[in-house]
Every structure is written in C-alpha cells, then in structure tokens.
Amino acid sequence: MREGILFIVSGPSGGGKTSLVREALRRIRNLTFSVSVTTRKPRNGEVDGRDYTFVAEDAFRDMVEEGRFAEYASVHGNLYGTPLEELEGARRSGVDMILDIDVQGARQIKEKYGAGVFCFVLPSSFGILKGRLTERGSEKTGDLEKRLSEAKREMEEINNYDYIIINDSFDEAFDCLSAVIKSARCEYSRAAERIGEDYFA
Numbered sequence: 001m002r003e004g005i006l007f008i009v010s011g012p013s014g015g016g017k018t019s020l021v022r023e024a025l026r027r028i029r030n031l032t033f034s035v036s037v038t039t040r041k042p043r044n045g046e047v048d049g050r051d052y053t054f055v056a057e058d059a060f061r062d063m064v065e066e067g068r069f070a071e072y073a074s075v076h077g078n079l080y081g082t083p084l085e086e087l088e089g090a091r092r093s094g095v096d097m098i099l100d101i102d103v104q105g106a107r108q109i110k111e112k113y114g115a116g117v118f119c120f121v122l123p124s125s126f127g128i129l130k131g132r133l134t135e136r137g138s139e140k141t142g143d144l145e146k147r148l149s150e151a152k153r154e155m156e157e158i159n160n161y162d163y164i165i166i167n168d169s170f171d172e173a174f175d176c177l178s179a180v181i182k183s184a185r186c187e188y189s190r191a192a193e194r195i196g197e198d199y200f201a
C-alpha cells in the first residue's frame with residue numbers, strides 16, 4: 001500500500017482556503033483533515049476538535065516539549081501546530097491528508113518529510129483580498145492590518161509551492177484543487193502498485 005499523501009494548503013487569511021479545503025473534504029473520498037492545535041480563541045461557529053483543537057498557551061508549550069507536533073509556528077500572534085501522531089498515522093495507513101497551514105509550517109513539513117504536494121491559494125489581487133477580509137468583519141481593525149501585512153510576507157514564499165490556486169471564483173478554484181489532488185493520486189509512483197500482477201503474467 002502506498003503512503004498517504006500530504007496536501008499542504010497555504011495562503012493569506014481571507015484568500016478562501018478554509019472553504020476550499022472543507023469542500024474538498026466533503027467531495028473527495030479518502031481524504032482527511034489535519035486538525036491543528038491552536039492557542040487562538042474560537043471564532044463564531046468554530047467547533048473544538050473539528051476546526052481546531054483549542055488549548056491554552058501552557059498546554060501548547062507542553063505539547064512542543066513532548067515533541068507532539070510535526071510542525072508549529074506563531075501566526076498573527078497565536079500558536080498553531082500540526083499533531084504528529086495523526087499525520088504519521090494517516091501516512092502509514094495510506095490516507096491522504098490536507099493540512100491548512102501557514103508558510104512557516106509548510107517549510108517545516110517540506111524539510112522534515114521531503115514530500116508533500118504544496119498548494120498556495122490566493123485571490124488574483126491584493127485589493128480583492130483586502131475586500132474579503134474587510135467583509136468577513138470577524139477581525140478587529142488592528143487584526144485586519146496585521147493579517148494584511150502578514151499576507152505580503154507570505155507572498156515572499158510563494159515560490160516554494162508546487163501549485164498556485166487563484167481563488168476569484170470558488171468553483172474554478174475548487175476544480176483546480178480537486179485536479180491537483182486527483183492527479184497526485186494518479187502519479188506513476190503512487191498508482192503503479194494498483195495494477196494487477198496478472199497483466200504481466
């Protein structure tokens with residue numbers, strides 16, 4: 001059995017990656033989500049254990065000490081980490097996993113595993129991004145500015161990604177993400193083992 005593929009999805013806040021990832025989980029089979037641990041407070045509608053595992057900073061630091069993260073980083077003043085056990089379990093059992101993580105985390109995953117399919121999601125202009133973040137309205141003014149300047153910094157790492165998914169239209173962006181996932185599964189190195197030996201008998 002082949003290893004589970006890691007699909008890393010990054011991009012600025014407000015770029016729409018969370019909705020795209022949700023849709024992928026809903027519509028594409030054999031795909032699971034890496035539920036990150038964070039010290040951020042839950043937003044309205046977020047469910048503990050589904051969207052994130054919400055913890056206090058002390059608990060997060062303990063997890064770091066215990067080596068329980070595949071990667072972790074500080075983003076917009078909060079800590080976020082990918083639980084190691086779930087990620088390794090998915091890889092071992094051949095389940096493909098989506099990680100919605102920032103550029104620092106993506107870099108760590110690439111260094112650690114030397115594998116993964118790296119996708120960067122963003123609208124086609126900074127103006128559109130700003131509009132979306134403003135509309136979302138869940139950010140205080142200071143937070144909004146922080147997220148916008150963070151977006152510019154994240155752009156500096158876009159060249160570390162394999163795919164760019166422009167999200168001006170949700171449906172087109174979803175088609176693009178879905179194509180990436182499906183084509184990764186069809187790569188020779190992953191799919192060849194599914195061909196019956198009787199072909200070669």
Ligand code: 5GP
Nearest residue numbers: 013036072073075080081082100101102105
């Ligand atoms: P938000 O607070 O808006 O849900 O997420 C803020 C940023 O943190 C997003 O860019 C998101 O991709 C990133 N993020 C979420 N979970 C993780 C994680 O486990 N590790 C890292 N490095 N970034 C994460």
